[in-house]
Amino acid sequence: MAPGWSVISPESHLFQSFNGLQQLAETRRFKAWFLDQFGVLHDGKQPYPGAVVALEKLAECGTKMVIISNSSRRSSTTMEKLKSLGFDPSLFVGAITSGELTHRYLQRRDDAWFAALGRSCIHMTWSSRGAISLEGLGIRVVDDIEEAEFILAHGTEALGHPSGDSLPMTLEELEKILEQCAAKKIPMVVANPDFVTVEARDLRVMPVVESAGTLASKYEKLGGEVKWMGKPDKIIYQSAMSMVGVDASDSIAVGDSLHHDIKGANAAGIQSVFITGGIHATELGLGNFEETADMNSVKALASKYDAYPSYVLPSFTW
Numbered sequence: 001m002a003p004g005w006s007v008i009s010p011e012s013h014l015f016q017s018f019n020g021l022q023q024l025a026e027t028r029r030f031k032a033w034f035l036d037q038f039g040v041l042h043d044g045k046q047p048y049p050g051a052v053v054a055l056e057k058l059a060e061c062g063t064k065m066v067i068i069s070n071s072s073r074r075s076s077t078t079m080e081k082l083k084s085l086g087f088d089p090s091l092f093v094g095a096i097t098s099g100e101l102t103h104r105y106l107q108r109r110d111d112a113w114f115a116a117l118g119r120s121c122i123h124m125t126w127s128s129r130g131a132i133s134l135e136g137l138g139i140r141v142v143d144d145i146e147e148a149e150f151i152l153a154h155g156t157e158a159l160g161h162p163s164g165d166s167l168p169m170t171l172e173e174l175e176k177i178l179e180q181c182a183a184k185k186i187p188m189v190v191a192n193p194d195f196v197t198v199e200a201r202d203l204r205v206m207p208v209v210e211s212a213g214t215l216a217s218k219y220e221k222l223g224g225e226v227k228w229m230g231k232p233d234k235i236i237y238q239s240a241m242s243m244v245g246v247d248a249s250d251s252i253a254v255g256d257s258l259h260h261d262i263k264g265a266n267a268a269g270i271q272s273v274f275i276t277g278g279i280h281a282t283e284l285g286l287g288n289f290e291e292t293a294d295m296n297s298v299k300a301l302a303s304k305y306d307a308y309p310s311y312v313l314p315s316f317t318w
């Protein structure tokens with residue numbers, strides 16, 4: 001390790017700030033890099049400055065890269081999105097999304113928890129953002145709670161209908177349905193655990209009506225059982241390590257959310273890079289892209305979220 005760098009430890013919570021990925025990448029210490037996309041590589045509409053070049057440089061170092069995202073969409077959709085934004089899909093081993101994990105576990109049913117779910121579900125999904133296909137899962141969507149065996153939460157704009165269509169609903173209407181489901185002790189699978197997002201280069205809290213993670217959190221408060229299929233649960237990191245064929249000691253995760261990316265990396269036992277210019281920029285008092293955060297502010301925020309990065313970086317640049 002280069003002189004002057006310190007790595008986080010559970011006891012001391014020490015980490016080091018640096019300005020670019022080059023020094024860390026060129027040590028070739030980590031065989032696999034697990035990358036968040038929104039808030040790190042792009043804002044949903046265009047790449048962040050320097051991100052495309054940084055990926056290319058990482059690839060030149062022989063790094064195996066995997067996108068890990070809490071998107072409720074399938075992995076193929078994520079890769080198509082990256083390509084449309086100017087990223088080279090061939091640089092990645094692949095992508096693992098919350099939506100992909102959810103689809104995989106529901107389809108295979110080789111996990112005891114999922115095997116016990118049943119086949120009839122209340123489906124909370126998107127409307128204006130585009131519905132989520134359940135094709136090939138052998139699931140029957142119902143709108144009668146008495147028939148439901150579990151809740152599948154991809155989005156918070158609509159309720160799936162047995163016909164295959166969806167009925168737009170407000171958050172309040174969906175919450176009333178959750179109250180009834182909680183009373184019947186129906187389990188929930190959430191395919192997008194995010195609470196916040198970065199959109200169109202403006203950092204903002206994702207409104208509650210758009211956050212499946214917030215909806216799932218509310219369900220837990222009602223006493224409902226929730227299966228979180230993504231960050232910060234270590235399941236998505238374990239899947240990424242399996243995809244690449246590496247151990248935790250050879251892996252590092254890069255993300256902008258302390259609660260999701262960094263806390264998830266901590267849970268999985270892998271090191272991490274915290275991008276301060278993402279969703280926490282406002283909390284850290286940052287106004288400009290690539291502006292360096294005050295380390296005392298970073299430490300305080302890490303303590304607040306109980307999530308501790310190994311390294312801190314303003315943005316995903318070389």
